[in-house]
Amino acid sequence: MxxxxxxxxxxxxxxxxxxxxxxxxxxxxxxxxxxxxxxxxxxxxxxxxxxxxxxxxxxxxxxxxxxxxxxxxxxxxxxxxxxxxxxxxxxxxxxxxxxxxxxxxxxxxxxxxxxxxxxxxxxxxxxxxxxxxxxxxxxxxxxxxxxxxxxxxxxxxxxxxxxxxxxxxxxxxxxxxxxxxxxxxxxxxxxxxxxxxxxxxxxxxxxxxxxxxxxxxxxxxxxxxxxxxxxKLWDTFDEATFFNNRVRGVLAELSVYKRYYKGRGYEHAPNAPGFDFTGPKWVQIKTVKDPTTAFSRMRDAVNALIAESPTDKPLKLHILVPPPGNDSAPLQAALDNYIGTLPAKKKFELIIDPFDIIP
Amino acid sequence: MIPPFPDRTHFTLAFPVGPQPVSEVWGLISQYLCDKKCLPNILSVQQIAGHREEFHTTERLKIRPEEFAKLIDERRLDAFWFDSGVSGRTLSFRLLHAKTLGFQSVLGCYIEKDAKAPKGWNGLIEALMERFSTVGGWQWRQLYQSWQSAIEVNCGYLSSFGSPPSGYSMTFRNTESLTPQPDRVFIDISLNPGRPKELLPTVEFYPTAEMWLGPHFWQYAQCTKEEALAADFWLETRDTPHYTYFKCWPTPFTRPDGEQGRMQQRLWKLFFHEDCEWPPGSGTISDEPMYGPKELWPEGLEYPY
Known part of the structure; x- marks a missing residue:
């Protein structure tokens, strides 16, 4: 013994x-x-x-x-x-x-x-x-x-x-x-x-x-x-598969929640459809590796966030792209234009952020 | 694919109470699209809007148009959001209610530049207004409406409408982002000739060349229906039991200045005793075209921006 x-x-x-x-x-x-x-x-x-x-x-x-x-x-x-x-x-x-x-x-x-x-x-x-x-x-x-x-x-x-x-x-x-x-x-x-x-x-x-x-x-x-x-988030999870998209999205969502939103009074709703965080705004996080192919998916995200959230709450679609994010301007413009056709535009914020999961 | 600006004729229709049965709203839309040979082969239906919570998912349901009425009834939908699901050529309709802010609902559409869609929505607007009680219906050219109602100078504003007029009063707000980004810039559009006006939460009035004003509109106006009909600037009016049709310009507005600007000014003064100005800060309506996208610049005049 x-x-x-x-x-x-x-x-x-x-x-x-x-x-x-x-x-x-x-x-x-x-x-x-x-x-x-x-x-x-x-x-x-x-x-x-x-x-x-x-x-x-x-x-x-x-x-x-x-x-x-x-x-x-x-x-x-x-x-x-x-x-x-x-x-x-x-x-x-x-x-x-x-x-x-x-x-x-x-x-x-x-x-x-x-x-x-x-x-x-x-x-x-x-x-x-x-x-x-x-x-x-x-x-x-x-x-x-x-x-x-x-x-x-x-x-x-x-x-x-x-x-x-x-x-x-x-x-x-x-x-x-x-x-x-x-x-x-x-x-x-x-x-x-x-x-x-x-x-x-x-x-x-x-x-x-x-x-x-x-x-x-x-x-x-x-x-x-x-x-x-x-x-390496963006290298490991390209957009080839639905599974990759999911895993990458969840990892980024968790990271951004802990790094940014939690300390600003937001709650995480990890498996809610249409939004990820509630608090001062209702927020949806999306990861996009190739901004030139993501418009339809992001438009659906805008729609889902509007449909799922209370009518009187400010909304935010926070899109994360690989740094330096130089090629996201056309996507930003197209989404700005799309949101501009919606009555909800007054309460909508769109941010496209260069993001690395290692700060 | 990044689509070009959806510069098509869009419409909106406001109901004081969500229209029921919703399957009849869809029935009238599908009939109109069918008549115009624009009915999509497949509908991509969002499973959130109008759905009970047990159905909520971000997965979209792909169904044939003839299956949608059954889906609406089976799931007892009180709203919907669907599109034709074709990237770059999307035709989309949304019927959304105000949820906790009231019983009102708004039917709207989104039509991408190359989508197969009717040139105008007069027949559909009138069919819906004859069937359901309404606040009003409006249709417009989307590039003009988006430009005049844009409250934020962002990437889309600059690429689609050019630089904002220098006379705009601006406010700045921090951009809530992980990486440092420029402040958000908001402009005061409260005197734009083509601005919308909120009548009640989610329901807006649009000063458009054609308007269908329903029985519930007049409680928000500063004039009576009779006073409106008596104005001398209409090209056409039609008073029906379900709506009153007003047409003041032969085509959808494209300019906030010149004669078009002055016509919109008349609408503001008549319906709401409000005024407008263009360019911002001028206190008047400019005779000459000023600012805006090239696509809306008067033909025959050189675009100076």
Whole structure:
């Protein structure tokens, strides 16, 4: 049972884990006495991953005095405890660190590209992930989401995807707020790859519940998280397929909501037909890669927004195009002209914005 | 494909209460289009307007015209929005009600430049007004109506109508965008000869060369029907139990200045005791044509802009 306890860092970590598991009242030996061999073995298994993570953390502290301040250390430790004893979520009952250790250990997973050390570095050094870690309730979020991703991807989960997920999480999914805190849309991100708006009913939930993607969704997610250009919205999702349009639209919608609209008093209506956000205005977000072919689709979006919204509310069609957006002027003019034929023109705002999902 | 400006004869028809049954509205539209050999082969129907919430989706329903009446009845539609679904040659009709702002409804259309559509809508407007109670019906040339009613100087304004007259009073609003963009520029069109006037939410009056004014219009006017009929500038009037037809110019208006501008001024003074001016800020109606798109410039005169 106690082979890991011989390791200094492991011992420390066990005490943290046991403390969490038992409300801080018993030591591992007591767990063994109270719960018998099976609980104690289970505890040892859960903590083996924590030991590695913990040791990397402590090594980093030794190596580099500035690797973390007291707040970060405490946050990391809380996250470590959570990930050592708690399941990923309601639909993935395995403990977070067990899932990760299993994923990192499987054949073909190149631990020189990604492993516990890289995970720790990402948590501590990436600007938004470190803010998430330090935030109350955020200590274990990325680790959980990484294990959720590993579960969803199954055999396709490799070190490159893990590495790039950290990059995409930091640059896209975790969004800095003006007050210095961060917000995130991990669940919505994973659900976006279902390509089905009904999946987005709980896009903003903290449920860790998405566990299955279709082969098409998995392939798209794999492409989005693979080298050489992870996180490239416009490259990954061209307009060749309906599915691509859907996924691209949802990812952009989630990103724009977190980056811009949420802080301005808007509510997200992820699976409403005709509009995406309500608030000071009723807003529809659309992504357009080729503005020269999008007029009919955008005209339908104008019509749907008018038909679906209350008559007395200002309306806004916010079209996102790849930067620099130079070729969108003809589309803008044609839509301005179209909107100008409608009585609703008085309350309608059309914006075509060059947009990159990585700010 | 980016379509050219939809410069066709458009119309609108306002009802004080949403017309029922809606299938009869469609029946009259389809009959008129059929008579004019312009009925589309396929209709692309929006599944939001007039639909109960359980049907709402942005997916459009493609059906044959002869199936639409059945759809209206089966889904108990109280409004609709459909088009012919042909990019660049779209013919579209919308019957929309004011929702929380009242019982009124407005039937309108959108006709792309190369769409197969009638040259005028007189027969349809009159058939609908004979069948349903109305506020009024108006038809116009879309380029002129869009120019005169444009309240924002945007990309479309500049490309279709040219630079706005310098005398416009302008206001500026921040553009709510992710990337820095110029402010939105709004112009005060409240004295444009061709401006619309809101009678009640979503229902507007248009000072057009031909007007069909229904029994419900006169409560919003500053004159009586008899006073209007007594004016001496009409080319033609017809008073029927369902509407009163007024024609003051042989073709749809194309200019806010000259004789056309003065005719629109007469309409404003008669119906609403209001005035107009062109160009903006002049306090009068210019004898000479000023501003506007080349397509609306008087023939034989050199376009100076």
């Amino acid at each position: 106690c082979y890991t306890f011989g390791h200094t860092f492991g011992y420390l970590c066990e005490q943290v884990a046991v403390g969490a598991l038992t409300g801080g009242t018993v030591k591992v030996a007591q767990v063994a006495l109270k719960g018998g061999r099976s609980l104690a073995l289970n505890l040892a298994k859960r903590t083996s991953a924590s030991v590695v993570a913990r040791s990397q953390w402590l090594k980093a502290l030794l190596r580099e005095a500035g690797a973390g301040d007291a707040v970060m250390r405490a946050a990391y430790e809380r996250g470590l405890v959570t990930c050592s004893v708690e399941p990923v979520g309601p639909t993935i009952r395995e403990v977070v660190n067990e899932v990760l250790e299993k994923a990192f250990s499987k054949g073909g997973f190149d631990r020189s590209i990604y492993s516990w050390k890289h995970l720790q570095d990402d948590l501590l050094n990436r600007p938004n992930l470190s803010k998430l870690l330090a935030q109350t309730g955020g200590e274990a979020v990325f680790q959980r989401r990484l294990s959720q991703l590993a579960t969803i991807m199954g055999d396709d989960f490799d070190a490159v995807i893990a590495k790039n997920f950290a990059k995409v999480a930091d640059e896209i999914i975790v969004v800095a707020k003006p007050d210095g805190t961060v917000d995130e849309f991990f669940e919505g991100f994973l659900r976006a790859f279902a390509g089905n708006p009904s999946e987005l009913a709980h896009a903003d939930a903290q449920t860790y519940s998405k566990v299955f993607l279709s082969p098409q969704g998995k392939a798209a997610l794999k492409t989005f998280l693979s080298d050489p250009t992870p996180g």
